[in-house]
Amino acid sequence: MKSVSTTNAPQAIGPYSQGIIANGFFFSSGQIPLTPxxxxxEGDIVAQTNQVFKNLKAVLEAAGLSLKNVVKTxxxxxxxxxxxxxxxxxxxxFGDHKxxxxxxxxxxxxxxxxVEIEVIAVFE
Structure with a gap:
C-alpha cells in the first residue's frame, strides 16, 4: 500500500490519507468543498461541487490518474x-465517462x- 498526498487539495484533518493505492486501485478519501x-x-451546491471536483482531480493527479480512471463514485x-x-x-x-x-x-x-464525494480508480 502507498499513501497519496498533495498540497493541491485540502490536507487530511484527521488520522487518514487523501488517498491510498493498493493492488492496482486508488481509493480516495471523501472530498468536501475546502480549498487547498x-x-x-460557501455558496450553493454548484459552487461546492465544483470545488470537490477540483480536489478530486488534484488527488487523482498526485496518484498518476485522472477522472477517466474512476470506476466508482x-x-x-x-x-x-x-x-x-x-x-x-x-x-x-465526467463527460462521456460514466x-x-x-x-x-x-x-x-x-x-x-x-456535498462530499469519494472515488475508486484503477490503474490501466
Missing part, C-alpha cells in the same frame, strides 16, 4: 433536493457542507 488552503467554499448530499444541480456539475466533469455511482442523502457532513 483549508478555506470552506459515492456522492453524499446533505439534501437530496440538490441532486439535479450536483448531477449537472458531475456530468460536466463510472458506477451511489448517491445518498445523509443527516450531516463535515463542516456542514452540502
Amino acid at each position: 488552503e483549508g478555506e470552506l467554499v 459515492t456522492v453524499f448530499l446533505s439534501d437530496m433536493n440538490d441532486f439535479a444541480a450536483m448531477n449537472e456539475v458531475y456530468e460536466a466533469n 463510472p458506477a455511482r451511489s448517491a445518498v442523502e445523509v443527516a450531516r457532513l463535515p463542516k456542514d457542507v452540502k
